[in-house]
Every structure is written in C-alpha cells, then in structure tokens.
Amino acid sequence: MTARRRLALALASCALISIGLAIGATNSSDDQSRVIRIVAQRFSYTPSEIVLKKGEAVTLELEALDFAHGFNVPDLGIRADLVEGQVTRVQLTPEKSGVYEFHCDNFCGADHEQMDGKIIVQD
Numbered sequence: 001m002t003a004r005r006r007l008a009l010a011l012a013s014c015a016l017i018s019i020g021l022a023i024g025a026t027n028s029s030d031d032q033s034r035v036i037r038i039v040a041q042r043f044s045y046t047p048s049e050i051v052l053k054k055g056e057a058v059t060l061e062l063e064a065l066d067f068a069h070g071f072n073v074p075d076l077g078i079r080a081d082l083v084e085g086q087v088t089r090v091q092l093t094p095e096k097s098g099v100y101e102f103h104c105d106n107f108c109g110a111d112h113e114q115m116d117g118k119i120i121v122q123d
C-alpha cells in the first residue's frame with residue numbers, strides 16, 4: 001500500500017466517523033421526546049391504551065405488520081396512513097387532559113370496526 005493510498009483510507013475513515021457522529025447528534029436531539037411504539041395488526045393496536053402526561057412531548061412510532069392500516073385520533077386532529085412493514089412517526093404534545101379514542105380508518109377486513117384504542121392524557 002502506498003503512503004498516498006494509506007492517507008486516502010485514513011481520510012475516508014475520518015469522514016465516516018464524522019458522519020456517524022453527526023447522525024448520532026441528530027438522533028439524540030430527536031430523542032428528547034419519549035418514544036411510544038405501537039404495533040397495528042388486524043384487528044388491534046398493541047398497546048391499545050396509551051397513557052400520556054399533559055404537556056409531555058412524545059413520538060408515536062406506529063408499525064403496521066400485515067396491512068395498510070390507518071391511525072385516526074379525531075379529537076386530537078391526528079391521522080396517519082400506516083404502510084405495511086414500515087414505521088410511521090407521529091409527534092404529539094397533548095395540551096388537555098382527557099380520553100381520546102383512536103381507530104383504524106382504512107378498511108382492513110371483517111373486524112375493522114373493532115380496531116381501536118385510546119390515549120389517556122393525565123394532568
């Protein structure tokens with residue numbers, strides 16, 4: 001290996017490490033909100049009950065396992081399309097305590113109407 005080639009490799013490694021650090025920094029700033037993972041699968045969400053604190057910023061990470069489900073929380077003005085096999089992120093900071101129902105609004109089969117849950121926001 002020539003000295004020049006060695007230098008190029010060293011520079012490339014530095015660049016990769018810098019990129020890694022930059023991505024790490026980006027992630028850590030996003031991570032300030034609590035992440036809540038929700039799995040959507042015919043015909044339920046797991047968990048189906050989510051307890052949040054008023055004023056707490058959270059990120060919902062929704063994953064549809066078997067179908068393109070929907071995620072609709074009408075009273076919080078939130079709706080998202082969940083793509084099968086992908087994670088969909090929804091940012092949320094509830095400003096008012098209460099119980100907010102959510103449901104699947106993309107017809108997914110026989111018990112689609114039963115596919116629902118609730119977000120409980122506590123003071």
Ligand SMILES: [Cu+2]
Nearest residue numbers: 069104108115
């Ligand atoms: Cu569904």
